[in-house]
């Protein structure tokens with residue numbers, strides 16, 4: 294309750310903008326590439342030239358940079374009217390974004406109009422507002438979100454053994470499955486798809502911890518006032534800032550699932566080639582119809598990254614020394630045994646990899662069978678058995694045999710480890 298009350302914008306006088314006028318900042322040489330400039334297709338004119346201290350839409354004052362992506366920069370801002378801090382995701386100009394922009398917004402609208410009482414609603418990133426700002430090279434969409442602390446990926450890297458402790462993983466999984474149940478059942482959405490790319494997925498980067506401690510934001514502001522961010526300053530007035538980390542909150546919020554830019558609606562038969570290579574579900578690789586069960590497969594693969602210190606599947610082909618679908622299928626077969634005939638029948642490209650009898654084509658290098666039991670090396674006894682049983686509920690060739698997100702949220706390994 295206390296954290297809810299802290300988050301509500303209280304009526305009262307609007308905050309006044311702060312003067313971020315300390316000119317005692319370190320300049321980064323112009324020839325040194327930093328942050329978003331490091332993307333191979335970076336074009337300065339696509340990005341809105343944000344300046345720390347500026348106020349967008351007469352309401353949101355930029356305090357500092359939180360991060361960047363291929364199509365956006367993310368900023369901590371003071372919501373002057375709402376008297377709270379928010380994260381602004383400022384996209385590259387709308388012309389470069391095309392349909393993707395409207396798509397992401399329509400997914401957030403769907404989330405916000407779906408059943409608010411569902412327990413998974415709180416476990417997905419909330420959109421507070423959205424607006425457009427005009428820049429020198431066009432219009433830019435800005436999404437307003439609650440600020441979040443670091444991602445599960447960054448958290449993982451803090452741990453020298455690069456493996457999450459069981460209770461932390463169980464807590465994250467419980468929230469993730471509640472979020473997926475909400476998306477699958479209430480919103481009829483599939484998270485891990487991708488309309489025109491294979492970029493978005495359920496991965497540690499897309500699960501971020503909340504913040505229940507406002508002192509984190511005032512500390513960030515104080516740092517910007519007293520030790521302004523390092524930056525590059527160009528002759529045309531543009532600046533590129535280095536991101537600044539939010540300090541560790543005294544009270545963390547529960548994790549939330551982010552990034553709905555490439556989610557799709559589960560309202561028709563899907564056959565598109567989606568998901569990043571290592572998380573591709575068997576039905577996607579075989580070009581069989583797929584549905585929200587690909588999110589469950591993806592989650593099973595991600596658990597391995599968080600808990601076992603490496604990818605479950607790599608799809609690295611010995612002959613071609615790169616990712617190949619056939620190598621990926623062979624790895625899955627080594628773990629789960631041969632695929633069911635019904636799945637092969639429904640896949641448009643099954644014939645490329647399998648004979649009519651359901652055997653791998655003779656030119657395939659099929660690795661020897663290594664069951665899941667042999668690959669799990671961290672746990673012992675009943676806890677290990679429960680963990681493996683949970684993994685088997687996700688890692689099934691046949692999508693229909695995978696458990697639903699709702700069932701997995703109540704899985705015994707999760708409930709005994711929280």
Ligand SMILES: Nc1ncnc2c1ncn2[C@@H]1O[C@H](COP(=O)(O)OP(=O)(O)OP(=O)(O)O)[C@@H](O)[C@H]1O
Pocket residue numbers: 359360361362363364365366367380382438439440441442551552554
């Ligand atoms: N709500 C938030 N609170 C705090 N930091 C955030 C928030 N949203 C994003 N970030 C930071 O900004 C970075 C980029 O954000 P985001 O995950 O939205 O972009 P992306 O999906 O990687 O990129 P893009 O959508 O531009 O391709 C993140 O890695 C994170 O560090």
